[in-house]
Amino acid sequence: MSASLLFQPAPDAVYGFPNARRLVRVDSPHQHIEVWDTPQLGRLFTLDGRPMTSSGDEFIYHECMTQPAALTHPAPRAALVLGGGDGGAAKQLLAHRSIERIVVAELDAEVVRLTREHLPDVHGGALDDPRVELVIGDAAEYVARQIAGASHANRALFDLVVFDLTPPDSPAAGLYTPAFLTGLKRILAPTAAVSLHLGSPYFHAARVAALLENLRQIFAVVRPLAAYVPLYGSLWMMAIASDTLDAAALTAHELSARLAQRGLHALRFYDAATHAALFAAPHSVRDKLGRFLKPSR
Incomplete structure (x- = not known):
């Protein structure tokens, strides 16, 4: 019916x-x-x-959440996806030849089961790839276990972290806090990048601004980006944060070279020409978020 x-x-x-x-x-x-x-x-x-x-537009969200950050990194080898039980983020990251390990820390086993069965176009079998480790449970607890390693040398260090989570007013609330972000940095490689989705600048302006402020407290370089996602009914904002990498600084020429070098020919939304547009906020968004969209340094 x-x-x-x-x-x-x-x-x-x-x-x-x-x-x-x-x-x-x-x-x-x-x-x-x-x-x-x-x-x-x-x-x-x-x-x-x-x-x-959704199977109809997931490529917009997942490509924007993963590819700009992954291509900014010179050679990502290890990635951590917080949430992401649908496998869409892992699928995108596996397209990079340098990737050796992806940990998907998903709270709910039922999300994995149902999307495996009903949304094969989203995951593309990514969760069955031998490079992917699926960890069911609280992602905050997973990160805490990594931090608690016997020595820094024994901790898992990640080149990329993707926050593919429900919003802050959900069971994932604790993963958006400055305390969690500060702890997360202890398992990041020196040239790591973190990618988060923030929300709609029209529906969630206060939340977007607060999340950007939290990121700026922790990371030296924070670059907001945005794309229209039909399923979300709005322009949708994301951010890439790092202490060393600046995703917005990559030129179309550099990106074209990296896309070719990594064999990323099958992307459906993101390309070298689109990259700069993602980081160019329209006037209406700049008016709502003001200083939060200024360069972080």
Whole structure:
């Protein structure tokens, strides 16, 4: 039976997809999960009524969340995905020939099970790749275990970290705090980059500004970027943070060379020409966020 699938990103805003059909409904120990089929975006899943990813537009979100940061790094070898149980971020990172290890720290085993079964276009089998280690449980606890290694030499050091999580007003709230970000730096390689999604500048301006402020307290270089994601009904902001790398400084020529060198010919949204546009916020966004979109140094 079809119905209108509606989302409310803010108290005074509603959008949705008519003629949607719910395929699965599961209450896990952590959250309420639904899988839907829609005429507009194909299959998608929601957590506690919030849109997560869809087979029709996941490439926009996942490419923007991974490729700019990964291409800024000269040769990423180890990556940590916080959340990301749908496998979309891991799929993107596996496209880099230098990648040797990806840890996906996902809270909910049901997310993995349901997206494995219903959204194969999103994960593309990435979670079955031998370079991917799936860790089910609290991502904060995983990071704490790595920090608690017997010595710095024995800790896992990551070149890339992708925050593919639910928003801060969810079970993932603790992973967005300055305390967590400070601890996370202890397992980052010197040239590491961290990629986060922030939210809509129109629906969540205060949240976006607060997250950027937290990042600026911890990292030397913070670069916001944005792309329109149909499933989220808005321009969607992300950020790349690092102490040594500046994603916005890469030229189209440098990016073209790296894309060719790494054999990244199958991307559907992101390319060298798109890169600069992602970091160029429109006037309406600059007006809302003001000083948070100024260069961090």
